Amino acid sequence: MILSKEFYDKCGLSYQKVIDELEQKIAEIKKCNDATKGKKIVLAVYEFSKRHLTPCEYWEHCLECIKYNNPMFISSIYNENYKLQSDITKHAYYHFFLNKDWSERFYWGSNYPKLDYFRSDSYWLLNTIYERDLYYPHDCLKLCLHKFEQQTTKLPSKDLYKRCEEMMSLYPKIKAAIGDIDEWFQLLLKVNDDKYLKDNVEYRIGLTLHDVKLWKIYINYLKQNGQYKYLLGIYSKYCRFFLDDKEIKKEYEEAMYEHGPVHLPWKNLFEFEKGCDMEEVEDPEEEEEEYDTQSSDEEDLLPFDKSICRRFYDTYEVDQEFALPRPIILYVLKNAGHRVLQKLFMSCKYFFKKQPTPICYRLRTGPREIYKDESLTLKHHSKEESFPKNIYITGSIFCITHYPPWIDFLPKFYRCEAKFIRLPSGIQLSFDELKSLIGHGGVIQLDIDRCILKDEKNECVALEKIMELLPNIEKLSLYNVKITEKTPYALTSMKFNSKFHCIFIGLIFGEPFDAQEFLKFLTVNKIDEPYQSFHCTFTFCKEFNADFVQNLKKFMEGCSTFNEFDFTVDIDVDGDENEEESGDEFETDSNDSD
The missing domain is CATH 3.80.10 (Leucine-rich repeat, LRR (right-handed beta-alpha superhelix))
Structure with a gap:
């Protein structure tokens, strides 16, 4: 039996019956000396999942079948079985199962999961970290923040740093409370992120399907927040695992008549679900969010207009009127940090005239010279005049490049706080x-x-x-x-x-x-x-x-x-x-x- 005996013994009689039928079908497939038996087992689990909430052990077994039993059955847009595997992956996710081998499918678009564990090192170390990765507590938050700081083209906001500090402080508390469901759930609420709460609760439910207390806490949360359409989907999953729970099924029926209809992907619809015009239709493809990469951003930039430097001073007023005495203004300019200087430069040209220190968050080398936000990219063979004078470095220097420019760049620095x-x-x-x-x-x-x-x-x-x-x-x-x-x-x-x-x-x-x-x-x-x-x-x-x-x-x-x-x-x-x-x-x- 694929399902553990401990899990099986906790199941209700009706669910045990349908599991017995599935296990018998899988056993018959395994008896055949057929090169496609791995695929047939996957299809058997897939068909079962259209009628019943499916434990994670079966999805794990599907992974093994796909990986080892049938090498040709691999995720690829050129593979004739790709559509089937894509459907299986979506079904597994719908059944509260998220395995690291399948999770990359969900790291973009509206399905992007916010879990308290982040991606495997092999993924995130080689790919872009987005700002969205920094707004919820997880085990790699500090590392992600540092990687984001190196990749971004401008200084992250104070609000982002404040949020990261709060989430880094909250994460160990969430992990420490894992044994107390009530406290753990209350800590999830403190994140103030509905998707984070849903993803982590559903991930935990997927690992402990018999935890009725967690199911009911989650159901009550959705009720209190008026998320009735989503609630109906959770009810439908609960009732397709706890097949003998008549009380919750009655609650579900009443909620369906009050707040339905809502689309459900099950083939074995209940009578009250059919009564709400619950036709099984194929879900429309969800639009995936697009996140521009650094390279695509740079390709769209226009060449730098050097005459803008000359025109900058055309409207410069020498005699400026300030509420503070001029010596204080000059003292502030001399001693201000880069955040204050940036605000002063943006407020009046006078300040940049008095202290011409261009603020550069990131300095690196690349295929061409380019300015973007507060980032300067030089070529390996850039000319001396391409490098601004008195530059103020605030973020990173050559951290994502292999070769520095062949010029003496240190004398160009006004200050470095990278x-x-x-x-x-x-x-x-x-x-x-x-x-x-x-x-x-x-x-x-x-x-x-x-x-x-x-x-x-x-x-x-x-x-x-x-x-x-x-x-x-x-x-x-x-x-x-x-x-x-x-x-x-x-x-x-x-x-x-x-x-x-x-x-x-x-x-x-x-x-x-x-x-x-x-x-x-x-x-x-x-x-x-x-x-x-x-x-x-x-x-x-x-x-x-x-x-x-x-x-x-x-x-x-x-x-x-x-x-x-x-x-x-x-x-x-x-x-x-x-x-x-x-x-x-x-x-x-x-x-x-x-």
Whole structure:
């Protein structure tokens, strides 16, 4: 039997009877040595689902049949079975079942699900995060916010940040209350998002179909909110699972006569459903919302009109009248943050004339030079004059590009307050120049590739000197970093506002240090949340003390803190990985020859 005995025993007698019929049909199909038996099982479940609410175990089994039993039965617009699988997917979703293998179908349009768990890493890390992904509590909300900040072309609103903070605070409370249905439901109400509540309640009902209390709480919610048409659909599902519940069926009948008709996709309509002119018709295709991607937006932009800069000052008034004295105005201009400056620039040309600091939220490279909102895209071979002077960076630098422009862009900066900075190889920085980029302390992600950082004395900078400037860091990638015996103690004494997701430090040089103290630094500051992982890699120079590196590697491998898949620390020596692989291959060949 596909359905578990525990689930089956909780079902009413009438539902057990229809399950027995389905299981018998599936058993007969399995007896046949037929290459299409996987498809036939799927069709049997599909036909059953048109008459009865279908438990998730059957949909899981359909997934297995589609994946393994019939390799040709794959979702593709060129596959003759695509229409059938599309219908099955829609039916599974209607039956409160959402599997990650099918969920991508529902990540756009009106069916977009708002669940307290987000998409799998393989999906969202490679695709666009939309603003809609940030307005409800889920397990990846903070990561999604950071990804959205890197993708957007302008500074997100204060309202969005406020909403994210509220939802990030609410999420752990929702997860903690999962064992108390009443408290859990009340917390869902605090999200103030009807679709979020519906999606999470229905997802939970799909996992625990026998939970009558949750069904009734949900039904009462729909009644109190006057969502009668939707209520009739929920009633219809309830009555096609609890076949022996005459009381709720009577409620449903009364509600149908009062608030019907409404379309239902069932083939076995009740008499009172037929009496409300409930003809089974095919649902019209729902229009899917369109979300413009960055590339499509840019293709529609007109070439930049350079004469607009000259015309900007045609209507500029030198003598401006302000309620505040002029010295105060100038003081505000000099000390204002980018949000205030942006408002001042938009209110009067005088302010930009006095302080011409163009505000750029995102700086990157791309196939052509383009301005969009507060985003500037330069070509890899852009000319010097293409880069505005005194630019004020507020969001990200080269975070979604691989190559910087071949110009010295640092002198162009008036100020940098970017949260996300990626400086690919080819850019050389002094430590003072790095401080001009990260000295504001708000950097969340820093990736500096193949750069030797030296101070004013031309000495290499120790790791702790860099970390002092990164109190909010979550993702860090550095090369050519010095570590001394003082480094671990300096690091453990620092206070970080965020937890680390990943750290990569390559070409480490210096002297041996206290491994136990360094482990303490990592343990205290690593991310420690459900569904979040921490990965750390340290690669030492060949000249580093070899015995110490080997002992450190053994120490980290034997540490219980980092022996799980989601919490790993790798210790390597530069260039040794390829040599080890070659050695392994040689040893294997030697054994084979013996």
